[in-house]
Amino acid sequence: MAAQQSLVLLKLMRLKSAIWVAAYIRRCAVEGVFAAVRRHGADEAGAIFIKINRLDGTGALYAPAPQTAFDEARPADRIFIAVAGVEMPTADTDIEARLARELRFDPDLWIIEVEDRAGRNFLENLVRDSI
DSSP: OHHHHHHHHHHHOOOOHHHHHHHHHHHHHHTTOEEEEEEOOOTTTOOEEEEEEOSSSEEEEEEEOOGGGSOTTOTTSOOEEEEESSSSOEEHHHHHHHHHHHHHHOTTOEEEEEEOTTOOOOOTTOEESOO
């Protein structure tokens, strides 16, 4: 019985934001792409926003997906949705305005900025098309 409870608990536990961010930055570095923490949020469970900077004044923004987008088989995964710049790169000023609004709503969020001219996000299997 205790073993079953431990297994259920493990399935529901989510990696701390600080650890996930460190692993993500490492993943970008492995690909030869610079990524940095622009804003350090809450270590335990801060929401993570990922800005892709194409280095030409445009980019994309990925935000945490709402709970309805999560896969019941993998409830502890972090899932993202593209909120700007997926089909066509969005102006940096528009992305920054969105981030400023998000910061007013949640001051504990993380902002990770990735600099990649190709616009790669390195979020394999973690981005949902829509909510």
